[in-house]
Amino acid sequence: MEVFNNCPGFCPSCGSILPPLQVKGNVICYNCKEELLPEVYSGEKSEFTIQFNTYDPSKVFNRAKRESESSEADGPVVERKCPKCGNDKMSYATLQLRSADEGQTVFFTCLKCKYKESENS
Structure with missing residues (x-):
């Protein structure tokens, strides 16, 4: 039935x-x-x-080389002093890594030396 x-x-x-x-x-x-x-x-x-993506190590190397040669930001730029080289401009990106009732995590990248740091806001 x-x-x-x-x-x-x-x-x-x-x-x-x-x-x-x-x-x-x-x-x-x-x-x-x-x-x-x-x-x-x-x-x-x-x-x-x-279907699997193909992996071409030369493309990864060339991309990393281009990024290190340019000072372009990967996101918005903020005036923040880099603790490693002293440069006063860093780009940033945010992610919600902790629970929803807590603040977001902000990832900063120095535009000069590419030093990375994070801050929980």
Whole structure:
């Protein structure tokens, strides 16, 4: 007896999410233990493709070289003295690394020597 609308990937008897479709055999619902034919997944694709990015170390090296040669900022610039070289301009970026009821973490980067430091605000 079918109680629920037959949506691909859900048990038509109890409405629970079905386990992933296997290559061979029937599907058994985790909840009601009913054995179902693979057609219960009609409309779903069971095959997928994983594509990996290629890694080219020369591109990473060239990018790092370009960044060290230029004094361009990676974000907004603020007047802040670098503790390493004394330069008075640093770029910054912020991230919420701690819980939502605490302040954000600010990451500063010196525009001259690329020294990095962080501050919890």
